[in-house]
Amino acid sequence: xxxxxxxxxxxxxxxxxxxxxxxxxxxxxxxxxxxxxxxxxxxxxxxxxxxxxxxxxxxxxxxxxxxxxxxxxxxxxxxxxxxxxxxxxxxxxxxxxxxxxxxxxxxxxxxxxxxxxxxxxxxxxxxxxxxxxxxxxxxxxxxxxxxxxxxxxxxxxxxxxxxxxxxxxxxxxxxxxxxxxxxxxxxxxxxxxxxxxxxxxxxxxxxxxxxxxxxxxxxxxxxxxxxxxxxxxxxxxxxxxxxxxxxxxxxxxxxxx
Amino acid sequence: xxxxxxxxxxxxxxxxxxxxxxxxxxxxxxxxxxxxxxxxxxxxxxxxxxxxxxxxxxxxxxxxxxxxxxxxxxxxxxxxxxxxxxxxxxxxxxxxxxxxxxxxxxxxxxxxxxxxxxxxxxxxxxxxxxxxxxxxxxxxxxxxxxxxxxxxxxxxxxxxxxxxxxxxxxxxxxxxxxxxxxxxxxxxxxxxxxxxxxxxxxxxxxxxxxxxxxxxxxxxxxxxxxxxxxxxxxxxxxxxxxxxxxxxxxxxxxxxxxxxxxxxxxxxxxxxxxxxxxxxxxxxxxxxxxxxxxxxxxxxxxxxxxxxxxxxxxxxxxxxxxxxxxxxxxxxxxxxxxxxxxxxxxxxxxxxxxxxxxxxxxxxxxxxxxxxxxxxxxxxxxxxxxxxxxxxxxxxxxxxxxxxxxxxxxxxxxxxxxxxxxxxxxxxxxxxxxxxxxxxxxxxxxxxxxxxxxxxxxxxxxxxxxxxxxxxxxxxxxxxxxxxxxxxxxxxxxxxxxxxxxxxxxxxxxxxxxxxxxxxxxxxxxxxxxxxxxxxxxxxxxxxxxxxxxxxxxxxxxxxxxxxxxxxxxxxxxxxxxxxxxxxxxxxxxxxxxxxxxxxxxxxxxxxxxxxxxxxxxxxxxxxxxxxxxxxxxxxxxxxxxxxxxxxxxxxxxxxxxxxx
Numbered sequence: 053x054x055x056x057x058x059x060x061x062x063x064x065x066x067x068x069x070x071x072x073x074x075x076x077x078x079x080x081x082x083x084x085x086x087x088x089x090x091x092x093x094x095x096x097x098x099x100x101x102x103x104x105x106x107x108x109x110x111x112x113x114x115x116x117x118x119x120x121x122x123x124x125x126x127x128x129x130x131x132x133x134x135x136x137x138x139x140x141x142x143x144x145x146x147x148x149x150x151x152x153x154x155x156x157x158x159x160x161x162x163x164x165x166x167x168x169x170x171x172x173x174x175x176x177x178x179x180x181x182x183x184x185x186x187x188x189x190x191x192x193x194x195x196x197x198x199x200x201x202x203x204x205x206x207x208x209x210x211x212x213x214x215x216x217x218x219x220x221x222x223x224x225x226x227x228x229x230x231x232x233x234x235x236x237x238x239x240x241x242x243x244x245x246x247x248x249x250x251x252x253x254x255x256x257x258x259x260x261x262x263x264x265x266x267x268x269x270x271x272x273x274x275x276x277x278x279x280x281x282x283x284x285x286x287x288x289x290x291x292x293x294x295x296x297x298x299x300x301x302x303x304x305x306x307x308x309x
Numbered sequence: 310x311x312x313x314x315x316x317x318x319x320x321x322x323x324x325x326x327x328x329x330x331x332x333x334x335x336x337x338x339x340x341x342x343x344x345x346x347x348x349x350x351x352x353x354x355x356x357x358x359x360x361x362x363x364x365x366x367x368x369x370x371x372x373x374x375x376x377x378x379x380x381x382x383x384x385x386x387x388x389x390x391x392x393x394x395x396x397x398x399x400x401x402x403x404x405x406x407x408x409x410x411x412x413x414x415x416x417x418x419x420x421x422x423x424x425x426x427x428x429x430x431x432x433x434x435x436x437x438x439x440x441x442x443x444x445x446x447x448x449x450x451x452x453x454x455x456x457x458x459x460x461x462x463x464x465x466x467x468x469x470x471x472x473x474x475x476x477x478x479x480x481x482x483x484x485x486x487x488x489x490x491x492x493x494x495x496x497x498x499x500x501x502x503x504x505x506x507x508x509x510x511x512x513x514x515x516x517x518x519x520x521x522x523x524x525x526x527x528x529x530x531x532x533x534x535x536x537x538x539x540x541x542x543x544x545x546x547x548x549x550x551x552x553x554x555x556x557x558x559x560x561x562x563x564x565x566x567x568x569x570x571x572x573x574x575x576x577x578x579x580x581x582x583x584x585x586x587x588x589x590x591x592x593x594x595x596x597x598x599x600x601x602x603x604x605x606x607x608x609x610x611x612x613x614x615x616x617x618x619x620x621x622x623x624x625x626x627x628x629x630x631x632x633x634x635x636x637x638x639x640x641x642x643x644x645x646x647x648x649x650x651x652x653x654x655x656x657x658x659x660x661x662x663x664x665x666x667x668x669x670x671x672x673x674x675x676x677x678x679x680x681x682x683x684x685x686x687x688x689x690x691x692x693x694x695x696x697x698x699x700x701x702x703x704x705x706x707x708x709x710x711x712x713x714x715x716x717x718x719x720x721x722x723x724x725x726x727x728x729x730x731x732x733x734x735x736x737x738x739x740x741x742x743x744x745x746x747x748x749x750x751x752x753x754x755x756x757x758x759x760x761x762x763x764x765x766x767x768x769x770x771x772x773x774x775x776x777x778x779x780x781x782x783x784x785x786x787x788x789x790x791x792x793x794x795x796x797x798x799x800x801x802x803x804x805x806x807x808x809x810x811x812x813x814x815x816x817x818x819x820x821x822x823x824x825x826x827x828x829x830x831x832x833x834x835x836x837x838x839x840x841x842x843x844x845x846x847x848x849x850x851x852x853x854x855x856x857x858x859x860x861x862x863x864x865x866x867x868x869x870x871x872x873x874x875x876x877x878x879x880x881x882x883x884x885x886x887x888x889x890x891x892x893x894x895x896x897x898x899x900x901x902x903x904x905x906x907x908x909x910x911x912x913x914x915x916x917x918x919x920x921x922x923x924x925x926x927x928x929x930x931x932x933x934x935x936x937x938x939x940x941x942x943x944x945x946x947x948x949x950x951x952x953x954x955x956x957x958x959x960x961x962x963x964x965x966x967x968x969x970x
Contacts (some may be wrong), residue, residue, distance in 0.1 A: 064701045064702055064707075064709065065708040066702065066708055066709045067711065068711060068712060078693070082708050082709075082710075082711035082770070083709075083711075084701045084702045084703075084709060084711075085701070086697075086700075086701045173889050240684055240685035240686075240687070240693050240696065240697075241683050241685060242680075242682060242684065242685050243574070243582050243682040243683070243785075243786050244580055244581075244582075244682075244683070246786065247577060301395050
């Protein structure tokens with residue numbers, strides 16, 4: 053069984069973001085980098101499948117500059133077998149269709165039974181890459197999966213829909229799954245696995261070898277949201293405050309209508 | 310008259326006495342050695358550890374503690390009972406040895422007797438009184454154990470055997486003496502030199518000589534059999550502490566105090582880290598269980614035990630011993646339980662008070678290391694989150710690393726990257742850098758340095774968590790990564806001295822980093838400020854302040870810094886009211902041992918308990934010296950509902966308010 057997990061290195065969301073000089077993306081200085089949260093669920097699920105079916109081989113793929121290898125090593129330490137690094141110093145400028153194109157080009161002909169991606173990235177948040185890859189490879193895809201079971205041929209997945217409704221889906225391999233919070237609890241890598249990860253295969257391919265599709269979107273501008281008025285603190289008599297609150301809610305919101 | 314007595318009086322000097330006596334002695338000592346060696350084989354299941362180095366220093370420690378009973382008598386009431394019993398018993402042992410030397414060697418072979426004259430008189434009265442002291446002390450210990458047992462004192466079969474046997478040996482000794490004196494010494498000038506023996510002799514004086522001689526002979530042999538039984542029982546009962554506890558002083562950890570063993574993470578052949586079985590602990594860890602006398606002093610002081618958590622340091626040490634002796638294949642973590650292992654705050658109260666030189670904390674850390682490094686397990690998800698946050702941002706609070714030095718900007722403090730020409734490097738720590746309450750402390754410290762004309766630099770965004778909470782939680786890998794990064798950063802500048810306001814940073818940089826090649830001098834701010842004050846560089850205007858002072862575990866027990874902060878407080882006008890538990894007996898705030906990263910889910914809250922102790926002093930201010938303590942006390946005054954009565958403050962804040970303008 054062959055499994056592919058696609059991960060992305062993103063800045064820690066606690067960082068203080070600034071815009072880059074061109075105003076097209078955030079500045080990449082003074083940031084701490086980590087694995088995209090949703091991709092951690094993807095890696096964990098892939099490793100769980102590998103533990104369930106001993107003969108599975110898990111490849112972890114990541115596009116980006118040299119520094120993304122640090123994040124890939126974490127995935128290898130969590131239990132992935134080999135790393136495929138697509139070297140691209142300008143990955144931040146690639147739009148989702150291009151990213152999906154690169155991944156699909158890598159995966160084509162390699163007969164992956166399962167592909168896991170995060171539901172979206174924490175920085176760009178397009179939510180498109182996973183499903184686009186599936187489309188390009190002509191395989192089924194299930195998005196925003198919060199529960200995953202696999203019997204070797206059929207995946208039983210629960211998707212999270214609006215308002216907490218869940219959809220249960222059975223789908224045969226090959227299939228691509230995009231992972232959402234709640235699917236699992238990513239493991240903390242053990243020290244022997246961290247040591248083993250250092251020796252695992254981690255090959256780099258220039259992105260130019262795999263980029264066969266054309267750009268479809270262009271980022272026009274990036275900006276911080278305008279600062280709107282702050283909160284309002286009501287003070288005074290309790291009953292009076294309640295009346296004023298109801299008035300505000302009726303006038304300015306739709307929660308009471 | 311000649312002041313002496315006939316050794317082997319009435320029992321005979323011939324082969325009929327000596328042969329069976331020596332045969333019994335050889336058998337008894339043989340069994341003692343056999344029993345002891347059987348236990349040594351069990352200790353040897355553990356990993357090697359060199360505790361035979363610096364033998365002169367070790368011997369001094371051992372003699373101090375055995376002969377002077379230094380650690381035992383630190384808890385006065387039972388300690389002195391034991392101490393006096395020991396001293397009495399030791400004199401009896403020496404006395405008996407002298408008798409053996411004279412009767413069976415010098416007199417037998419060379420006709421030399423030295424137990425004569427004035428020396429005999431002194432010998433006689435000393436031994437006589439020593440026996441009395443032993444009986445009285447034993448009675449005291451018996452009353453304590455069986456009639457007024459303190460809470461938590463475990464009484465087992467061994468205790469009954471020990472009390473019964475020792476009592477009978479001592480009593481029969483006096484019966485033998487009394488019977489002999491009734492026949493040979495009554496009315497002589499020598500008799501008063503054996504006051505207890507004389508009293509017994511007077512009691513027996515109505516019995517005729519024939520009866521006395523029979524009583525003497527029978528009791529003599531009975532007494533001998535009991536003593537032989539005592540020898541045999543040493544390795545088999547708690548009597549073993551005579552050998553094991555004494556040896557354990559010799560095997561003590563000679564320091565630096567509380568320094569953990571650094572794991573070799575570069576060794577690619579090692580497949581396991583930390584311990585899950587006794588084979589992965591050292592022989593000393595098993596030996597410690599044999600040195601334990603179940604005195605429960607550790608348990609009495611354990612903050613976890615005293616707030617309803619499942620940890621008892623005494624029980625843990627003995628569980629390791631029990632596994633080693635009965636089921637060496639057993640998994641220690643399952644036997645002891647994870648909740649027990651995670652409950653420890655590494656406050657060191659157990660180790661500090663232990664009269665047997667047992668090392669509790671290292672064992673707990675070894676077992677935690679296995680859980681974290683081999684299983685990726687933590688006491689809760691919040692701890693794993695903090696670990697991951699530290700991996701990414703270099704602090705467990707998860708705040709962006711680039712903001713680490715922001716607090717210092719308005720004070721004009723620069724990072725070494727901007728200006729490396731400084732007097733001291735202030736290693737701020739995560740809480741001083743990011744936590745609002747503790748930023749106030751960091752700023753106070755900088756203002757004090759500036760007032761004293763000291764130029765302070767920080768590492769700013771180059772500083773990382775020192776790794777202490779991670780290390781104590783068992784995450785040696787993350788600790789060493791952080792430590793190596795910090796060491797490399799500091800080595801990049803010409804740093805002469807590092808000052809810390811966090812005792813956890815202090816302990817880690819000053820002790821733990823030494824294993825990783827860090828050599829710069831490290832001082833804690835209380836000692837550093839005391840120096841500035843003494844040299845006249847720092848000038849304070851004292852203003853009265855009623856307060857109580859909390860000794861943090863890592864400034865106190867781990868580093869024995871008790872007086873410098875108190876002297877600083879006094880210089881600032883502090884009127885100190887001590888809590889009952891202060892200095893080496895101080896009660897933990899709950900946040901050591903990496904517990905600062907974990908929620909306290911079991912039992913009562915430790916910090917609330919400590920805050921209540923502070924409230925009981927009546928002082929309105931609780932002064933501490935550690936960011937973790939301050940955090941726990943700010944939380945504790947709210948939890949205890951005493952925000953109006955008690956204000957937690959750091960000592961740097963008190964001093965900074967009193968800088969002479």
